[in-house]
Amino acid sequence: MVLCSRCDNAASLKRSQDGNPVCCSCFIELFEQDVHDTIVKCGILKRGEKVAVGASGGKDSTVVAYVLNVLNKRYDYGVELHLLSIDEGIKGYRDDSLKAVERNRVEYGLPLTILSYKDLYGWSMDEIVSKIGKKNNCTFCGVFRRQALDRGALMLGANRLVTGHNADDMAETILMNVLRGDIARLQRCTTAVTGSEGCLPRAKPLKYTFERDIVMYAHYKKLDYFSTECLYAPNAYRGYARNFIKELGRTRPRAILDVIRSGEDLAIRGEIALPDLTNCERCGYISSQKLCKACLLLDGLNTNDLTLGVKKQKSKSQKISEGGQCSAQGKTCACTGARDPSEEF
Amino acid sequence: MCESVGLRKCVKCPEPGTLAGLDPSKASYCKPCFIQMVKHKFSSTIGKRRLYKDGEKRETLIVFEGDGPSAFLLSLISQGLRADAHKRLTLIPTVMVLLTVTDEEAIAFVKRRVENFKDVVDARWIFVHISSIFGNFDDLDELNSIGNVESIAKWERVLNACLTESVRNEFVRLSRALICVRVARRLGVNKVMMSDSADNLAKCVIYSLAFARGSSISCLSGAVDKTYPHVSIIRPLREISNKEIALLNRFENSDRFIIHVDGSENCKHGLSVQSATSEFVDNLQVEGFRATITTILSTATKLQSISRKKTRCQFCSALFQSELDDERFVSEFVCLFFFCYLSIRLRPMCLSVQLFHLIGSSVLIIVANTEPPEHIMVVPANVLGNNILTAVSVQV
Numbered sequence: 211m212v213l214c215s216r217c218d219n220a221a222s223l224k225r226s227q228d229g230n231p232v233c234c235s236c237f238i239e240l241f242e243q244d245v246h247d248t249i250v251k252c253g254i255l256k257r258g259e260k261v262a263v264g265a266s267g268g269k270d271s272t273v274v275a276y277v278l279n280v281l282n283k284r285y286d287y288g289v290e291l292h293l294l295s296i297d298e299g300i301k302g303y304r305d306d307s308l309k310a311v312e313r314n315r316v317e318y319g320l321p322l323t324i325l326s327y328k329d330l331y332g333w334s335m336d337e338i339v340s341k342i343g344k345k346n347n348c349t350f351c352g353v354f355r356r357q358a359l360d361r362g363a364l365m366l367g368a369n370r371l372v373t374g375h376n377a378d379d380m381a382e383t384i385l386m387n388v389l390r391g392d393i394a395r396l397q398r399c400t401t402a403v404t405g406s407e408g409c410l411p412r413a414k415p416l417k418y419t420f421e422r423d424i425v426m427y428a429h430y431k432k433l434d435y436f437s438t439e440c441l442y443a444p445n446a447y448r449g450y451a452r453n454f455i456k457e458l459g460r461t462r463p464r465a466i467l468d469v470i471r472s473g474e475d476l477a478i479r480g481e482i483a484l485p486d487l488t489n490c491e492r493c494g495y496i497s498s499q500k501l502c503k504a505c506l507l508l509d510g511l512n513t514n515d516l517t518l519g520v521k522k523q524k525s526k527s528q529k530i531s532e533g534g535q536c537s538a539q540g541k542t543c544a545c546t547g548a549r550d551p552s553e554e555f
Numbered sequence: 556m557c558e559s560v561g562l563r564k565c566v567k568c569p570e571p572g573t574l575a576g577l578d579p580s581k582a583s584y585c586k587p588c589f590i591q592m593v594k595h596k597f598s599s600t601i602g603k604r605r606l607y608k609d610g611e612k613r614e615t616l617i618v619f620e621g622d623g624p625s626a627f628l629l630s631l632i633s634q635g636l637r638a639d640a641h642k643r644l645t646l647i648p649t650v651m652v653l654l655t656v657t658d659e660e661a662i663a664f665v666k667r668r669v670e671n672f673k674d675v676v677d678a679r680w681i682f683v684h685i686s687s688i689f690g691n692f693d694d695l696d697e698l699n700s701i702g703n704v705e706s707i708a709k710w711e712r713v714l715n716a717c718l719t720e721s722v723r724n725e726f727v728r729l730s731r732a733l734i735c736v737r738v739a740r741r742l743g744v745n746k747v748m749m750s751d752s753a754d755n756l757a758k759c760v761i762y763s764l765a766f767a768r769g770s771s772i773s774c775l776s777g778a779v780d781k782t783y784p785h786v787s788i789i790r791p792l793r794e795i796s797n798k799e800i801a802l803l804n805r806f807e808n809s810d811r812f813i814i815h816v817d818g819s820e821n822c823k824h825g826l827s828v829q830s831a832t833s834e835f836v837d838n839l840q841v842e843g844f845r846a847t848i849t850t851i852l853s854t855a856t857k858l859q860s861i862s863r864k865k866t867r868c869q870f871c872s873a874l875f876q877s878e879l880d881d882e883r884f885v886s887e888f889v890c891l892f893f894f895c896y897l898s899i900r901l902r903p904m905c906l907s908v909q910l911f912h913l914i915g916s917s918v919l920i921i922v923a924n925t926e927p928p929e930h931i932m933v934v935p936a937n938v939l940g941n942n943i944l945t946a947v948s949v950q951v
Contacts, residue, residue: 388764389839391850393857450842454835458765461826462721465765472769476858 216240226420226463234430241427245277245415246285254413255370257288261413262368264359265293265314265322267307270374272314272435273424274416278372279318294362294371296355297326299334300442307436314434325362327354331504333511339442341511348446349519350507357495357504360410368410375414378421378459381466382451384473389451393478418467420459567591577753577796579846590806593799597631600778600791606746607645615646615746615789616739617676619812620653621665624792625750626812627800631791632748633675646746648678651738655685655727657707661816666700668814675812681738685727686710688734720827725766728759736783748789754797754836756790757851762832769858776855796848 212221214233221231225240232240249255263278265271278291295311298304308324315322328334331354339347363371387396416424428435458465489495490502497503506519565572565585572583576592584592607613617632619625635644652669654662666682673680684702714723735747756776763772774780780788792800804810839847
């Protein structure tokens with residue numbers, strides 16, 4: 211019988227980070243200590259802040275909401291937690307996951323706000339997919355959800371937005387940005403707190419926590435979460451990166467943390483121009499173009515031009531589009547070419 | 556008549572296009588234009604960086620390893636030296652046959668095979684075993700071969716000390732570059748030409764990310780790598796894929812330069828970070844994402860480390876961060892040499908490693924067999940932990 215590496219009880223599992231055998235209580239203690247260390251070290255939470263927790267009903271957001279609630283009481287961060295959910299309008303999927311969030315609200319005693327795509331944009335994901343088909347619909351969903359979370363947090367008066375991205379998600383994103391040459395996003399996607407300059411900060415407390423550990427933590431704590439995958443996203447390009455990251459994790463568990471470490475070490479060379487962040491002319495939210503991607507995609511949906519914001523706009527095309535213009539006048543801009551903002555962090 | 560209707564035209568001439576290379580837009584070429592296109596990529600990689608102009612030294616160490624890309628490189632060097640005055644490759648080559656197999660009969664077989672085509676490049680040919688990294692280079696002037704039974708035994712011991720296939724493969728890769736640089740220094744040459752192709756470099760970028768080497772991926776995948784003092788590594792096949800190399804080897808009969816040895820590292824199987832990465836990149840390329848390799852390489856050249864410090868490990872080209880003192884962020888593979896050093900439990904006779912300085916919280920490790928001693932890396936003492944006393948006692 212294998213014994214726990216910290217006490218003399220029988221071991222129940224191996225930790226993903228170091229491979230040490232641990233028992234249930236030690237695993238839970240170490241898990242929460244790791245998250246606490248990440249919060250303190252990266253400066254994720256500040257006293258007196260109101261924090262919106264992006265809650266989708268899945269395991270990551272359920273665990274991050276639960277752990278933040280526990281650690282907030284234990285270590286007295288002094289923050290006010292608020293659950294924020296986005297209803298994309300995917301029948302049979304999102305309504306069931308939102309029921310899980312409702313149960314979490316009751317169980318944890320945290321206030322919950324639900325926003326829907328239909329209310330914010332006039333289109334639900336079911337309507338979008340019936341219009342454009344299953345290809346590229348992740349682009350619309352990701353762009354809308356990110357802006358919806360920003361809008362919801364501002365509506366609540368929150369100072370910070372917390373998401374449940376874990377180490378596997380971070381490694382996948384770094385890998386995908388390298389595979390697609392998206393160097394502007396590569397510089398932004400690895401920090402634990404992004405958007406510190408005037409816009410809403412986003413924090414990822416589970417940044418160094420493995421997905422497998424999150425599942426085991428939710429299992430031992432008997433947390434209630436929804437685990438079905440989205441039915442519109444079976445062929446996403448991210449699936450390739452996800453399978454590769456899982457293979458790396460099987461071969462060498464530290465490889466996932468090492469990919470994140472590599473991403474943190476990277477920077478853009480000085481001579482390469484990057485887009486400047488401004489505000490959208492139409493809705494006023496953050497954007498590097500004259501029109502933000504959400505407004506551009508909405509234009510495409512409303513005017514039946516389904517390639518607007520998705521396909522690359524040719525510069526000599528007779529159909530002049532505002533969104534195709536780049537704000538970096540005269541400079542070689544990193545945002546030329548088709549980009550998939552649904553992977554934005 | 557019906558057969559030629561569906562054929563695409565060559566993008567350079569009216570002939571039917573039957574060949575396509577690494578270009579993501581699938582440009583078709585006929586055979587002569589394809590050959591010209593691939594050779595032009597080789598010439599432009601060297602020419603656009605003006606490596607042999609403006610009074611630059613022309614002595615170059617050509618690394619030959621017996622595989623397809625190095626056979627192709629040897630053929631291009633041979634043709635380039637024989638071209639007319641306008642297109643001549645103006646370099647003075649020394650060909651170094653790099654041996655990685657450890658079996659004596661296999662080494663003798665490789666040497667015999669090389670003797671058959673030595674005259675293709677009019678240059679000095681030397682044979683270097685990769686285990687010479689543990690030996691000395693004093694007899695390189697008289698002999699044309701270094702690496703003896705003793706250093707090969709050390710090499711095998713270190714490889715067996717590696718805990719996983721991933722570590723072993725990474726150690727071989729790092730040692731390969733370092734041995735080429737050391738031989739070049741010993742010969743007084745400041746340029747090393749290696750035969751890394753686009754496929755291999757793209758895979759190297761991806762699995763270097765998995766080894767926490769993000770700070771050095773632009774160095775290890777660039778056409779000119781200047782991380783080593785006084786020696787530049789040149790990769791003229793950087794934009795040419797393995798498929799293009801194989802086709803041109805077949806067209807120009809360069810296959811005769813390829814040497815297959817049983818027991819070489821290509822035959823080793825096992826799950827490793829390198830094999831998973833290789834399979835991943837190949838699958839993406841086959842699945843229709845044809846720009847994978849070119850995008851990875853162009854991305855890597857645009858990135859650099861966020862650190863401004865000049866302390867760079869000469870073994871793996873990693874830059875050290877201020878977080879190095881934090882054990883959580885110290886990957887055990889920040890430098891693989893360090894890991895192998897620890898994994899064999901500080902047996903200094905094997906690696907001839909001595910601790911030279913214990914400066915504050917850092918240990919400066921020096922490989923003693925080189926002259927002058929060559930700094931390999933700086934390691935925080937807390938990583939050595941309980942082994943620090945043993946390590947210091949080794950020095951006495």
